[in-house]
Amino acid sequence: xxxxxxxxxAKLINESNKWxxxxxxxVILLFIWQIxxxxxxxxKWLLPxxxxxxxxxxxxxxxxxxxxxxTLYEIVIGFSFSIITGLIIGGFIAYSKTLEKSLYPIIISSxxxxxxxxxxxxxxxxxxxxxxxxxVVGLIAFFPIAVNTIDGLKTIDExxxxxxxxxxxxxxxxFKKIQxxxxxxxxxxxxRIGMASSxxxxxxxxxxxxxxxxxxxxxxxxxxxxTERVFAAIFLLSVIGLLLFLFVNYCEKKxxxxxxxxxx
Amino acid sequence: MDPIINIKNLTKSFFDxxxxxxxxxxxxxxxxxxxxxxxxxxxxxxCGKSTLLNIISGLEDPDRGEIAITNIDVDNRLGELxxxxxxxxxxxxxxxxxxxxxxxxxxxxxxxxxEQKALALMDTFGLKGYxxxxxxxxxxxxxxxxxxxxxxxTDKKILxxxxxxxxxxxxxxxxxxxxxxELWRKFNxxxxxxxxxxxxxxxxxxxxxxxxxxxSTSINVIKxxxxxxxxxxxVLEQSFLNIKKQILPMxxxxxx
Numbered sequence: 001x002x003x004x005x006x007x008x009x010a011k012l013i014n015e016s017n018k019w020x021x022x023x024x025x026x027v028i029l030l031f032i033w034q035i036x037x038x039x040x041x042x043x044k045w046l047l048p049x050x051x052x053x054x055x056x057x058x059x060x061x062x063x064x065x066x067x068x069x070x071t072l073y074e075i076v077i078g079f080s081f082s083i084i085t086g087l088i089i090g091g092f093i094a095y096s097k098t099l100e101k102s103l104y105p106i107i108i109s110s111x112x113x114x115x116x117x118x119x120x121x122x123x124x125x126x127x128x129x130x131x132x133x134x135x136v137v138g139l140i141a142f143f144p145i146a147v148n149t150i151d152g153l154k155t156i157d158e159x160x161x162x163x164x165x166x167x168x169x170x171x172x173x174x175f176k177k178i179q180x181x182x183x184x185x186x187x188x189x190x191x192r193i194g195m196a197s198s199x200x201x202x203x204x205x206x207x208x209x210x211x212x213x214x215x216x217x218x219x220x221x222x223x224x225x226x227t228e229r230v231f232a233a234i235f236l237l238s239v240i241g242l243l244l245f246l247f248v249n250y251c252e253k254k255x256x257x258x259x260x261x262x263x264x
Numbered sequence: 265m266d267p268i269i270n271i272k273n274l275t276k277s278f279f280d281x282x283x284x285x286x287x288x289x290x291x292x293x294x295x296x297x298x299x300x301x302x303x304x305x306x307x308x309x310x311c312g313k314s315t316l317l318n319i320i321s322g323l324e325d326p327d328r329g330e331i332a333i334t335n336i337d338v339d340n341r342l343g344e345l346x347x348x349x350x351x352x353x354x355x356x357x358x359x360x361x362x363x364x365x366x367x368x369x370x371x372x373x374x375x376x377x378x379e380q381k382a383l384a385l386m387d388t389f390g391l392k393g394y395x396x397x398x399x400x401x402x403x404x405x406x407x408x409x410x411x412x413x414x415x416x417x418t419d420k421k422i423l424x425x426x427x428x429x430x431x432x433x434x435x436x437x438x439x440x441x442x443x444x445x446e447l448w449r450k451f452n453x454x455x456x457x458x459x460x461x462x463x464x465x466x467x468x469x470x471x472x473x474x475x476x477x478x479x480s481t482s483i484n485v486i487k488x489x490x491x492x493x494x495x496x497x498x499v500l501e502q503s504f505l506n507i508k509k510q511i512l513p514m515x516x517x518x519x520x
Contacts, residue, residue: 163353166321167367167418168343177369181357258357258398 048228053235056228063217064229068236070213071202074130075240078137079198083191086142090149094183095175107146115140115201119208133205133213140201141194148190152183185259188252195248199241266334267296268422268454269320274329276315289315290326293483295473299334299421302448302455304465307475308515313458317424320456321347333422346420350427352411354399360410361395367418382417388450389413390443405436409443416451425457429464438496441467445494463499466490466507474514484514 030050036042037049044052057064089107093100115136122132156179164174206215214233221229252259274293277286289312297303305313318324320331322342336344354363361382368378386392389409399407408428415423428444429437441464448455459465465472466488474484488507490498498504 157353159349159351160353160355162323163347163349164370165323165342166345166347167370167414169370173370177366178355181355256357258400 045225045227048231052228053231056232057235060229060232064214064232064236067212067214067217067233068240071206071215071237072240074133074202074205074213075137075198075244077130078134078201079141079195079244081134081138082141082145082194082198085138086145086190086194087149087187090146091153093146094150094153094179104150107143111143116204116208119205122205123209128209128211133202133210136205137198137201141198144193144197145187145190148186148193149183152186152190153179155186156182184256185252188248188256191248191252192245195244196241199237199244203237268299268334269295269297269456270330270332271295271320272330274316274319274326274331276312276319276324276326290319293329295483297422297454297456299454300452301470302457302468304469304472305456305458305475306460306462306465306472306511306515309460311475313475314426317347317426317456317458321345321424323347335421344420345422345424346415346418347424348411348415348426348428350430352399352404352407352431354407354410354414356399359396359398360391360402360406363399363410364391364413364417366414371418378417382413385413385416388447404432405440408432408440412447416447421454423453423455425455427458427460430459430461437461437464442496444468449493462508462511466504466511467494467499472507472511474511476515486510 034049034051037047048056089103093104093107118139119132119136122135126132126135153175160178161174164178169177202213203215203218206213207219210216214237218230218233221227221233272294274290274295275288276290277288279285280287293316295316305316307313315324319326320333320341322340322345331338331341333341333345354360355366358366361379364382365373365375365378368381369375383395386395389412391406391409391413394402394406399410402410408431412428429440432440444455445468447453455468457465457468469488472486472488474486486507490501490503490507
């Protein structure tokens with residue numbers, strides 16, 4: 001029992017060692033921010049103090065939480081959508097030369113179209129509801145996921161393919177037993193990039209037209225000079241991003257387990 | 265007795281981007297291996313040893329020439345011979361046990377039976393106690409043995425080994441050579457081994473094919489008349505040195 005507590009304590013110290021420097025730096029920066037605001041007596045509507053933002057978070061917690069959940073919902077649905085389509089289309093392109101030649105150039109060139117430019121059109125077509133947001137998030141996160149999936153499936157040691165062939169493996173066996181597990185680290189890189197951009201996608205689509213969500217709250221609060229509310233919304237957006245990022249990392253550790261086993 | 269592998273007039277060339285022309289790698293090669301033999305293929309790098317092995321295994325096809333392998337349809341030989349490459353090529357996401365049964369897995373054999381087979385051999389392969397380790401947790405020699413176990417478990421009569429020990433340090437390499445001889449006795453295999461280590465070739469083989477650079481047609485064969493079973497002391501004997509003296513001039517300048 002005593003040993004267990006010691007182990008837990010050691011783990012806690014180890015974890016906090018990872019986070020502590022960044023945490024201290026943030027506290028120092030917030031402190032400087034606060035001091036500058038006080039000394040230069042900057043008006044609240046121009047730059048609120050960190051304490052103003054905290055108070056705003058506390059006072060309007062219900063409102064902020066409600067809109068956070070809307071945005072989180074859009075991100076989760078849109079991101080899931082992009083994972084499914086990114087993996088499937090990426091998989092098909094990596095498996096078939098014909099699809100690679102026909103589909104891949106289109107996907108690449110589609111990236112030259114700024115998603116922000118498409119968002120108003122999606123709004124015209126699909127209205128103010130959830131669908132256009134999910135589509136924007138999905139479109140923006142799809143590309144990094146698909147490209148990294150294709151990359152991971154195709155970047156493979158030729159010798160391993162030959163080894164599999166000499167063991168009598170078929171093309172589909174090589175795909176299933178080698179290419180798929182081999183692609184997982186790369187897929188998770190794509191997921192992390194897609195994750196970050198899907199938060200951006202959700203906010204942009206809410207700016208373009210919506211009646212709820214953190215992006216909507218920001219657009220509404222700005223003309224009312226509720227700058228501290230805009231900051232509170234930004235803070236909550238970064239919390240959402242961070243939580244989802246940690247979730248992706250956690251999944252990676254579980255799924256790509258062999259990357260974490262250390263050398264002896 | 266008919267040879268188990270018989271190759272006649274084998275020719276292979278590759279397209280060379282630099283010279284914009286075909287370069288002949290193997291020119292009119294004749295070659296055979298008897299059942300139960302260990303035969304080495306030795307020569308400077310770039311002489312086509314690995315190409316010859318790739319062709320025998322079925323990964324590549326020759327431009328011209330005949331290949332005959334006992335009880336194997338030559339057109340479908342890929343997957344019928346065991347081929348172990350220079351690198352261990354273990355899959356990082358599988359344990360030692362999982363890697364060793366990969367060949368059986370591909371043949372859709374029953375998993376628990378395959379595992380039993382593999383576990384029974386762990387001791388012979390010096391992997392006992394490491395069954396559930398991942399490749400990046402074990403030493404280079406162990407990885408090579410795990411790769412060997414994967415090759416052996418597919419239970420093919422002919423083993424093609426492409427410089428299997430070249431990535432190991434010299435002490436481990438000596439141990440592995442001795443171990444290979446024990447394995448060969450135990451499992452009754454025919455082995456074709458590519459190497460550029462003359463001592464290794466003499467120590468292991470019944471016969472040695474010596475290849476020169478790819479421009480040369482000739483492939484010389486040397487019979488190794490050393491008694492079996494062999495141990496390490498054999499490398500100090502006069503007969504061993506005589507064979508070495510025979511081989512050195514055949515290799516040309518590159519071994520100077």
